[in-house]
Amino acid sequence: MNFNTHILQAAILIIAISLLSACERDITVDLPVPEKQLVIEGYINPGSPAYIFISSTDAFFAPYDQASLISAAIKDAIVTITDGVNTDTLVAPLPDVGYLYISPSLIGEIGKTYFLKVETSDGKVATSITHIESPVGLDSVWFKIQQGKDSLGWTWARLNDPATPANSYRWFAKRLGKDDDFIAPIGSVIEDKFFNGLSFDFAYNRGAVPNSTAADDSNEEQGFFKTGDTIVVKFASITKESFDFWRSAETQASSNGNPFGSPAPLQSNIEGGIGVWEGFSFTLDTIVAQ
Numbered sequence: 018m019n020f021n022t023h024i025l026q027a028a029i030l031i032i033a034i035s036l037l038s039a040c041e042r043d044i045t046v047d048l049p050v051p052e053k054q055l056v057i058e059g060y061i062n063p064g065s066p067a068y069i070f071i072s073s074t075d076a077f078f079a080p081y082d083q084a085s086l087i088s089a090a091i092k093d094a095i096v097t098i099t100d101g102v103n104t105d106t107l108v109a110p111l112p113d114v115g116y117l118y119i120s121p122s123l124i125g126e127i128g129k130t131y132f133l134k135v136e137t138s139d140g141k142v143a144t145s146i147t148h149i150e151s152p153v154g155l156d157s158v159w160f161k162i163q164q165g166k167d168s169l170g171w172t173w174a175r176l177n178d179p180a181t182p183a184n185s186y187r188w189f190a191k192r193l194g195k196d197d198d199f200i201a202p203i204g205s206v207i208e209d210k211f212f213n214g215l216s217f218d219f220a221y222n223r224g225a226v227p228n229s230t231a232a233d234d235s236n237e238e239q240g241f242f243k244t245g246d247t248i249v250v251k252f253a254s255i256t257k258e259s260f261d262f263w264r265s266a267e268t269q270a271s272s273n274g275n276p277f278g279s280p281a282p283l284q285s286n287i288e289g290g291i292g293v294w295e296g297f298s299f300t301l302d303t304i305v306a307q
Contacts (some may be wrong), residue, residue, distance in 0.1 A: 055091070055143045055290030057135060063127050063149060063298050066120040067098050069107060071135060074291070090116035093138040100129050125296065127151055133294045145287045145294035150254040152298040153179060153186070156216070158250050160242060160306035169241035171220045172248055172304060180214035185260035187297070188221050189251040192242070195233075199251045200224040202240075203271050206255070206263045246306040253299040258286040262293040 059069035071091040092115025096107040105123035109115050125131075127149050135143040155174045162170035172190060185208045189199035202224030222240045225231070233239065242248055255263075261284035269283065285291045 055141055057287050057290050057292035059294045061125040061131055061296050063125050065125055069096055069118045090114055095136040097134050098123055099132050125149055127298055143287050143289035147294050147296040148256055149296040149298055152254050152300050154300040155252050158302045158304050160304050168244040171222050173220045175218050177216045178209045178212055182213050184209045185255050185257055187253040187255050191249045193247040203267050206260050208260050242306050244306050248304040250302045251299050253297045255297045259295045
């Protein structure tokens, strides 16, 4: 490449930069203030009372701090659940805060359908319906070290899916002595649309609590279980509506902040709000990772 060629390339670069600079302009976008919606996250499972978290949405760029979280919590709501025969009004353990409402007497039962109604002090009404499916247990569970890893691996399981169609499942796991509660990894839900009535093996990585600051969620152990862990697997049978909600919620979570991610509307089963009212049953299995 000769001297003249260098001069030509430099001139082209300078012109390009000048054109791009000339195209720059400040743009101010006035985002509309969205109408607040009720956000409901409620659960009922066999042998346990129902519990519901009730809050409200906020603008995307609104401040996110303790004050905003307290402000979003809904208090003084009238929350009722009925199975068609018995009706129960849920109570808030912290009435000055609201947010959490618990059923004092109605206990979940396999095979029953539960209707939920939420009425807020400002006149908003939300309703939903769910069903507790019969549990489907795993045939076996085990731990397997991933190739190239010294002591880190995933949990594995074998499922014999019933021949009845439209079964949906959700996977959780908890490390005894390390995790405070069961954690569902991204991709935790599956449906038997393509494996109805079949037996097969599958694996799951270790999930993490959102915004976790734990050391093993930010080093080489991230996403892995480790030899020596005692792992309790909770395998839940859920409704199709719950499957649709969690699949869409996990799709949103996994693409959050990705400018190339496709928008995924949240598939809620709440009328008059967003979120999920979920009945599910589950089985528990224990794995000693070794």
